[in-house]
Amino acid sequence: MVLLSSSACRRLGLGISLVLLPIFAISAVVATQRAPPSFVDERRLPLTEAEAEAKRKAEEQALEKAKQEERRLAAEAEAKRKAEEQALEKAKQEERRLAAEAEAKRKAEEQALEKAKQEERRLAAEAAEAKRKAEEQAQEKAKQEERRLATEAAEAKRKAEEQAQEKAKQEERRLATEADAKRKAEEQAQEKAKQEERRQQAAVVAPTIAAGGAAARSVAECGNDKIAAQAIPGGRFKIEIEAPCRANQSFVIQYGQFVFQRQFDTAGRGTAIVDLFQGKDPPLSLQFADGKRQSVSPEAVDLRGLSKVAVVWQAAVNLDLHAYEYSTLPGTKGHVWVRSPSSADTALAETQSTKRGRGFLSTSDDGRGSGDKVEVYTFWHHDEQQSGVVATALDYESRGDQPGGDVCGSGPQASVAFETILITPFGRVSRERGSIAAAPCGVQLSGNNRFMEDAVPDISAKR
CATH class of the missing domain: 2.60.60 (Lipoxygenase-1)
Structure with missing residues (x-):
């Protein structure tokens, strides 16, 4: 359905009037060309076939012309509508273009701002990192200096203590030498006095020798010390010793350059756990009070991980x-x-x-x-x-x-x-x-x- 504006409607009415005007004129001419009636009758006579046909054709032409005008006006209205729609679409396109440009500009500004912020953060991080490293270097230098001074102080004190100890040892050795000389002189004097006493006590020599033989057997039994060693979790080595002849004696564990002292109980049993904090390369051995040494292999200890x-x-x-x-x-x-x-x-x-x-x-x-x-x-x-x-x-x-x-x-x-x-x-x-x-x-x-x-x-x- 086509809707017409008011101006289009006025033009359409004017066109119809112009089309109908010739029809009215033809009707008037036909009426004047008829012969006057032979008598006066107010009733109108019917049209002839020619008149009716002429009238019908005139009306059809007028109607066709009116329809053509109507179509023309409708076409003009449609063309105007399309032109207005095109203009509106063009305006919307322009509006979208401007909005897209504005959005692109906004994004560019945001990107520029974010880039500036990132650069600012990067510079701040670099400055902070440089400051941290400088502080760490200063602290490390101070610690190194502190350790150096402490080491120097400890070394100086150690040397002073060693000198004092050496001096004390020299004095101790001098006194020991003098005491030893005095002891030897006293022993020589006593030896002469005891010779007679030994002769008189010959009766008790045999029991004394028997007792000495028992002691010798006891020492000999210490050659059969039972030593068991096994690895335990955590990179350690457990050593168990059974030596009844060594009851209440101490024994020494030597691990590399370090020496650890342990004790047998009253039954001659000794237990020690050796922690392999230097690994398995340094030698590991046991030393007993009589000077006997026994090497121990720590190869079974697991230090992995x-x-x-x-x-x-x-x-x-x-x-x-x-x-x-x-x-x-x-x-x-x-x-x-x-x-x-x-x-x-x-x-x-x-x-x-x-x-x-x-x-x-x-x-x-x-x-x-x-x-x-x-x-x-x-x-x-x-x-x-x-x-x-x-x-x-x-x-x-x-x-x-x-x-x-x-x-x-x-x-x-x-x-x-x-x-x-x-x-x-x-x-x-x-x-x-x-x-x-x-x-x-x-x-x-x-x-x-x-x-x-x-x-x-x-x-x-x-x-």
């Missing part, structure tokens, strides 16, 4: 090794030390279940025995672990947090020398010697002043 860090010292004081697994806080799970040592079985089970390495205090020492003292932390690695650190610290437990007496100031145990050994799963061994600097007496110690974080190397959890 293990790291160990050890602290060795000689002074008769107690040092405690602390391990903080994955930066754990003191006193929480993962803080391993003598009062929370964990165990080989627990550490291995947690490593396998969590796929994160765990460790335990495999050897502890309170510093009361003779020979070298050692504490060892052993860490089980997991093959799939890619990160993580076990931090360490060393505590001079005998000194505590408020030093006094021999362990402070210029006391004989104010400064303690020690050595650290780190062995990795690949068998690489690193050593470092250090010294705990003397602390003033009565001064409260806390933080790194007591728990020395730089004294012992950390362990990387990644193999």
Whole structure:
């Protein structure tokens, strides 16, 4: 259905009027050409066939012309509508183009702003990283200087102590020489007096010889010491000795350059656990009071997947090794030390279940025995672990947090020398010697002043 505007309707009415006007004119002409009636009759006479036909044709022509006009006007209206639609579509296209340009401009501005922000962040990160590295370098330099001074102080003190000890030994040797000369003179005088007494006591010589023979047999039996050794989890070696003739005697375990003293019980049984914190290369042997030595092979010990860090010292004081697994806080799970040592079985089970390495205090020492003292932390690695650190610290437990007496100031145990050994799963061994600097007496110690974080190397959890 075509709808026409008001102006189109007016034009259409005018066209119809123009078409009908000739028809009316023809009707008038036909009426005037008829012969006047012979009489006057107000009723109108019917048209002739020619008139009716002419009228019909005129009306058809007028109607056709009106239809043509109507179609023309409708075509004009449709053309105008299409033109208006085209103009509207063109306007919308222009509007979309301008919107697209505005959007592109906005995105370009956002990209430029984001790029500027990224550059700003990059520069800030570079500045922060440079500052951090500079601070770390400064701190490391300060620590190195502190360690150097501490080492120099410890070395100077050691040399002074060695000189004093050497002087004391010389004096002791002089006095011993004089005492020995005096003793020999007294023995010679006594020997003459005893010769007669021995002659008179000849009757009791046989029992004395018999007793001496029993003693000789007892010593001979010590040649049959029963020594059993077996590997135990955590890179350790358990040695069990049965030697009844050595009851209450001490024996020595020599592992590389370190010497550890142990004791037989009243039945002559001795047990020792050797922690292979230097690996299996250093020689391992036992030495008994009568001078007998026995080599022991640690080849059966499994060190695969293990790291160990050890602290060795000689002074008769107690040092405690602390391990903080994955930066754990003191006193929480993962803080391993003598009062929370964990165990080989627990550490291995947690490593396998969590796929994160765990460790335990495999050897502890309170510093009361003779020979070298050692504490060892052993860490089980997991093959799939890619990160993580076990931090360490060393505590001079005998000194505590408020030093006094021999362990402070210029006391004989104010400064303690020690050595650290780190062995990795690949068998690489690193050593470092250090010294705990003397602390003033009565001064409260806390933080790194007591728990020395730089004294012992950390362990990387990644193999």
